[in-house]
Amino acid sequence: MNQNEIIKSAISGDKEAFRMLISILRPTIEKTVFGMLGQCPEAEDIGQETFIKLYHSLDKFRFESNLKTYVTRIAINLSLNELKKRKRRTNLFESNVNITEISNNIEFDNQTEFMDRIKWALKKLSNKHRPVIVLRFIDGYSLKETAEILEIPVGTVLSRTSRALQYLKDIINMENINEKY
Amino acid sequence: MKNIKELLFRSYSTELTSEEGAELKSHINKSDQIKKEKDQLDMIVNTITNMVSNQFSREFEDQILNKINSKSWWTESLYNELFSVFKPVAFASSIAIIGLVYYQVYMGDILTINSLIGIPEYTIENILALIQ
Numbered sequence: 057m058n059q060n061e062i063i064k065s066a067i068s069g070d071k072e073a074f075r076m077l078i079s080i081l082r083p084t085i086e087k088t089v090f091g092m093l094g095q096c097p098e099a100e101d102i103g104q105e106t107f108i109k110l111y112h113s114l115d116k117f118r119f120e121s122n123l124k125t126y127v128t129r130i131a132i133n134l135s136l137n138e139l140k141k142r143k144r145r146t147n148l149f150e151s152n153v154n155i156t157e158i159s160n161n162i163e164f165d166n167q168t169e170f171m172d173r174i175k176w177a178l179k180k181l182s183n184k185h186r187p188v189i190v191l192r193f194i195d196g197y198s199l200k201e202t203a204e205i206l207e208i209p210v211g212t213v214l215s216r217t218s219r220a221l222q223y224l225k226d227i228i229n230m231e232n233i234n235e236k237y
Numbered sequence: 238m239k240n241i242k243e244l245l246f247r248s249y250s251t252e253l254t255s256e257e258g259a260e261l262k263s264h265i266n267k268s269d270q271i272k273k274e275k276d277q278l279d280m281i282v283n284t285i286t287n288m289v290s291n292q293f294s295r296e297f298e299d300q301i302l303n304k305i306n307s308k309s310w311w312t313e314s315l316y317n318e319l320f321s322v323f324k325p326v327a328f329a330s331s332i333a334i335i336g337l338v339y340y341q342v343y344m345g346d347i348l349t350i351n352s353l354i355g356i357p358e359y360t361i362e363n364i365l366a367l368i369q
């Protein structure tokens with residue numbers, strides 16, 4: 057059975073076909089959700105919600121587009137909602153940690169530390185820039201696919217990617233991060 | 238220098254033309270600063286690309302299907318309950334409204350609630366007569 061047949065079966069109410077779809081799309085959504093939210097308990101909930109939303113909107117799916125980009129769009133939107141909720145909670149209960157304090161205390165002796173730093177820096181990216189980095193470099197989507205998922209022009213994807221990379225580089229070199237971002 | 242930096246960042250987003258690629262390469266060979274920046278960006282992009290994602294739990298699929306089943310059970314049963322109650326009520330109301338409109342328009346009579354339900358009208362004269 058090819059993917060379109062599985063989708064059609066799932067639309068007609070075949071739960072096992074939908075289970076197959078989840079298995080096919082799960083690795084993509086794992087990358088997207090963990091890339092967007094980092095390691096946290098909410099990530100799995102967002103992943104589940106993504107597939108529940110997909111299940112309820114599957115009959116609206118047009119077969120000329122790719123299901124992978126369709127479901128990734130749902131995951132990105134749900135992750136962005138979660139980040140907004142998180143930001144509201146942070147504003148209410150926590151003070152922002154000074155970025156320079158953390159940065160000056162970190163030296164990259166090994167790859168793990170560098171990886172942790174990159175993960176931390178990714179979390180610091182704005183809601184505009186983070187999805188672009190996640191989709192382009194973690195999920196490996198093309199420029200056109202990224203533009204389609206985020207519903208923005210290709211030129212905007214280009215400029216956001218450059219700016220996000222600049223930020224990630226700055227956070228390592230500590231070049232006036234707080235002023236720029 | 239600014240243009241070269243832009244070119245360098247752009248090289249991670251899209252493919253450069255052959256002229257642009259050659260220009261960038263020559264600057265990387267000439268300038269230590271550009272080379273250092275390129276090395277850092279390579280390291281960042283490679284780290285992100287090879288970042289191992291955490292995994293959802295083994296019960297991931299089961300939990301989704303359970304949620305779908307429980308949700309659809311609730312929504313479907315609620316819909317059926319509401320529909321079974323409201324369908325006859327809505328049907329009867331529609332017939333009554335159509336009947337009223339027909340009666341008023343075609344029979345030329347003014348229909349009152351009292352005449353409809355069979356209670357005699359209490360006009361001012363009737364009330365006064367009752368009091369006396």
